[in-house]
Amino acid sequence: MARIVEAPKRGFERIGAHSHIKGLGLRDGKALRIADGLVGQVEAREAAGIVVSMVREGKMAGRGILLVGPPGTGKTAIAIAIAKELGKDTPFVALSGSEVYSAEMKKSEVLMQAMRKAIGVRIREYRKVYEGMVVDLDVQMTRHPYNPYQQVPKSAKITLKTRNEQKTLRTDETVAIELINKGVGIGDVIWIDAETGRVAKLGRCIEAPREEVYDIEAEEKVPLPQGPILKDKEFVHTVTLHDLDVMQARSSGGLFSLLFGGGETREISNEVRQRVDGLVREWVDEGRAEIIPGVLFIDDVHMLDIEAFSFLSRAMESELAPIIILATNRGLTRIRGTDIESPHGIPLDLLDRLLIIRTRPYTEDEIKEIIKIRAREEKVALSDEALEYLTKLGAMHSLRYAVQLLTPAFEVARKEGRDRVMVTDVERVKGLFVDVTQSVRYLKEYEEQFLK
Ligand SMILES: Nc1ncnc2c1ncn2[C@@H]1O[C@H](COP(=O)(O)OP(=O)(O)OP(=O)(O)O)[C@@H](O)[C@H]1O
Ligand SMILES: [Mg+2]
Numbered sequence: 001m002a003r004i005v006e007a008p009k010r011g012f013e014r015i016g017a018h019s020h021i022k023g024l025g026l027r028d029g030k031a032l033r034i035a036d037g038l039v040g041q042v043e044a045r046e047a048a049g050i051v052v053s054m055v056r057e058g059k060m061a062g063r064g065i066l067l068v069g070p071p072g073t074g075k076t077a078i079a080i081a082i083a084k085e086l087g088k089d090t091p092f093v094a095l096s097g098s099e100v101y102s103a104e105m106k107k108s109e110v111l112m113q114a115m116r117k118a119i120g121v122r123i124r125e126y127r128k129v130y131e132g133m134v135v136d137l138d139v140q141m142t143r144h145p146y147n148p149y150q151q152v153p154k155s156a157k158i159t160l161k162t163r164n165e166q167k168t169l170r171t172d173e174t175v176a177i178e179l180i181n182k183g184v185g186i187g188d189v190i191w192i193d194a195e196t197g198r199v200a201k202l203g204r205c206i207e208a209p210r211e212e213v214y215d216i217e218a219e220e221k222v223p224l225p226q227g228p229i230l231k232d233k234e235f236v237h238t239v240t241l242h243d244l245d246v247m248q249a250r251s252s253g254g255l256f257s258l259l260f261g262g263g264e265t266r267e268i269s270n271e272v273r274q275r276v277d278g279l280v281r282e283w284v285d286e287g288r289a290e291i292i293p294g295v296l297f298i299d300d301v302h303m304l305d306i307e308a309f310s311f312l313s314r315a316m317e318s319e320l321a322p323i324i325i326l327a328t329n330r331g332l333t334r335i336r337g338t339d340i341e342s343p344h345g346i347p348l349d350l351l352d353r354l355l356i357i358r359t360r361p362y363t364e365d366e367i368k369e370i371i372k373i374r375a376r377e378e379k380v381a382l383s384d385e386a387l388e389y390l391t392k393l394g395a396m397h398s399l400r401y402a403v404q405l406l407t408p409a410f411e412v413a414r415k416e417g418r419d420r421v422m423v424t425d426v427e428r429v430k431g432l433f434v435d436v437t438q439s440v441r442y443l444k445e446y447e448e449q450f451l452k
Contacts, residue, residue, distance in 0.1 A: 017403075019183050020377040022219065024049050024081045037373055038081060040366040041074050047357045048078050052085045055293070055323055062317055062353065064324035066301070068344065069359030072399040075327040076299060078359065082325065083295040089238040091294030091322070093118040097303025108311045109267045115315055116242040116273070118322035120292035121280055123237050130169060131191040132160030132229050133205040134184060139176050153177050160190075160229050167229045175199060189222045194230065238292065241320070244276045277320065293322050301326040302345035305337035313350050326354065367394040367402065374403045380410040381420040389423050393430065401435040408433060 024045050025035025031045040038045060044067070054060045065082075067075040076094070083092035095114045100107045136159035144150035153176035159168045171179075175192060178199035184190055187208025190201050203220030249272045283289035298304070304312070315321055326346070333345040342348060362370070368391040375382050382390070386409070394402030408429040409421045416425070434442065 039369040066354040067327040073359040079297040097300040118294040118296040128194040129191040397435040
């Protein structure tokens with residue numbers, strides 16, 4: 001049986017901005033105005049709901065989705081919601097079109113790895129885990145080793161409780177990062193793999209302390225676990241085809257890879273992948289494993305070039321393909337690597353295979369609701385006036401700008417000895433941080449001065 005190894009964690013910032021999204025918020029195929037962390041964007045959510053049904057019925061094979069809409073209108077949010085809707089261990093891999101241009105890897109290799117990260121393999125096995133409801137959690141942050149302006153988790157102290165026992169555990173950085181990635185908080189029932197530090201959130205405990213219960217919550221309710229905290233548990237685990245590729249490449253790499261480890265960024269040979277595919281098929285036949293196609297989300301897809309597009313078209317046809325969701329905020333533009341103009345910079349033969357979903361700009365009311373949800377998620381208390389003001393900023397500049405001001409405004413409020421953000425705090429950070437249009441305008445002004 002495979003040993004479960006955590007894939008290296010990258011891009012946890014990017015997912016962080018969408019941590020409030022739990023699903024598409026549909027009932028009988030109709031979008032509720034506010035549900036599962038999503039607000040408005042009714043047509044796009046209902047279209048996405050149909051996609052989810054098609055995936056479940058196996059009718060998406062050979063096709064993909066394209067999300068089209070202006071910046072900040074929830075394209076990434078909806079892609080994540082689709083993955084959540086498909087089930088909680090559905091892999092979700094986000095890639096920006098520009099990320100395929102890497103110095104270490106061929107474009108096709110970057111895309112291939114992303115595809116294989118987006119295909120889950122659910123394996124049944126016995127593991128030693130710490131399981132219980134979180135009654136206390138303290139994550140220590142430290143400076144990023146290479147980036148002094150970024151805080152990264154260093155360690156964590158967590159207290160877990162079952163019906164029979166309570167235990168405080170000290171954990172290393174791997175677990176601390178996992179806890180943050182999974183959005184673990186007090187009142188959640190989780191388990192931590194004793195060997196690998198992998199964390200899973202089972203849901204919110206029915207017996208969670210009262211103040212930790214929200215008015216709107218989409219998470220599953222689970223009972224307080226029984227028995228000891230550390231236990232042998234038979235359960236189902238999900239790894240990705242890429243995890244298995246890396247393990248296989250290591251174990252077949254001989255002394256060199258044992259001594260030098262690594263292999264994360266190294267290209268994986270076709271031979272290794274075929275061996276993994278064979279192994280997985282064997283497990284599936286024996287009833288020990290199951291394949292779960294996840295979501296591969298490629299943002300700014302107009303950044304891909306003609307070669308990358310043809311790789312994608314081919315990949316969509318293959319037997320082991322994830323659900324491919326593309327997004328762009330560009331209209332008619334040149335396909336990279338050619339002189340041809342095409343809608344969204346995507347070749348026509350690929351466009352033919354895509355179902356296109358449109359996202360539209362938000363009303364002020366919707367912006368306000370989204371800011372409220374994000375404020376709750378980031379644990380920022382807002383006065384009514386501050387909320388109104390942020391809403392105005394969101395409508396005037398961009399939703400993302402308004403959302404980004406939440407945490408800095410809270411910092412300012414705290415320095416002033418308050419635990420609630422007032423209009424003055426927002427005004428202050430608005431003067432300190434500019435939005436993209438302002439920053440571009442600012443540099444333009446300077447450019448003109450220099451050019452004179
Ligand atoms: N309908 C919505 N309900 C709740 N939150 C939303 C909604 N739409 C967007 N958001 C949140 O607003 C922020 C910006 O949205 P998002 O990043 O999804 O936009 P985008 O269309 O992908 O933008 P870009 O074109 O710049 O990539 C995110 O934090 C996202 O989670
Ligand atoms: Mg986006």
